[in-house]
Amino acid sequence: MEKKRRQLTPEQDALEYMLACRDKPFLEEKFINSFKGKGVFTSRAIEPSAFVVEYRGNIFSPKHTTRRKKWGDNLNKYFFEFSWKGAQWCVDASKDDGTLGRLVNDDHISPNCEMKKMFSEGKPHLCLFAVTKISPGEEITYNYGDSSYPWRSTVSLY
Numbered sequence: 001m002e003k004k005r006r007q008l009t010p011e012q013d014a015l016e017y018m019l020a021c022r023d024k025p026f027l028e029e030k031f032i033n034s035f036k037g038k039g040v041f042t043s044r045a046i047e048p049s050a051f052v053v054e055y056r057g058n059i060f061s062p063k064h065t066t067r068r069k070k071w072g073d074n075l076n077k078y079f080f081e082f083s084w085k086g087a088q089w090c091v092d093a094s095k096d097d098g099t100l101g102r103l104v105n106d107d108h109i110s111p112n113c114e115m116k117k118m119f120s121e122g123k124p125h126l127c128l129f130a131v132t133k134i135s136p137g138e139e140i141t142y143n144y145g146d147s148s149y150p151w152r153s154t155v156s157l158y
């Protein structure tokens with residue numbers, strides 16, 4: 001399995017995990033502190049450009065659902081917005097389904113991953129790929145985007 005996996009491109013690797021609805025076995029959630037909550041950590045080194053984890057959830061277009069107001073008000077911390085086919089969409093990962101993508105925290109200064117859109121059977125999937133080498137014990141992070149998130153203006157003691 002590992003030998004076969006080493007021959008896959010990062011995108012093919014992502015597709016396999018997307019279809020199997022699984023996360024990589026060397027990723028784990030950990031409670032960090034009461035300010036940040038939980039985060040996702042790797043116990044194994046991850047190479048740049050490797051697929052890391054999918055941000056799973058229910059995809060909706062706020063135009064066509066009653067969730068629009070909630071999304072517009074930015075009340076839900078597990079919503080991830082993206083554009084597709086000329087419209088705005090959202091992945092709602094608020095349901096705790098035990099998967100790890102929903103627990104990855106923001107780092108707008110030196111993130112080690114970036115979010116990319118992937119497609120399977122015509123449907124979009126949001127996946128994190130490494131942008132740097134990630135060492136064992138490191139937290140997985142990505143830049144949530146341009147917004148004045150409250151934690152960005154708070155000095156972290158951790």
Ligand SMILES: C[S@@+](CC[C@H](N)C(=O)[O-])C[C@H]1O[C@@H](n2cnc3c(N)ncnc32)[C@H](O)[C@@H]1O
Nearest residue numbers: 035036037038077078102103104105106107151
């Ligand atoms: C998608 S969740 C990430 C997982 C979350 N830490 C948890 O325990 O459920 C997004 C929320 O995590 C917190 N968060 C993310 N990045 C953070 C950061 N760099 N510092 C502090 N809190 C952060 C914020 O509360 C944010 O609304």
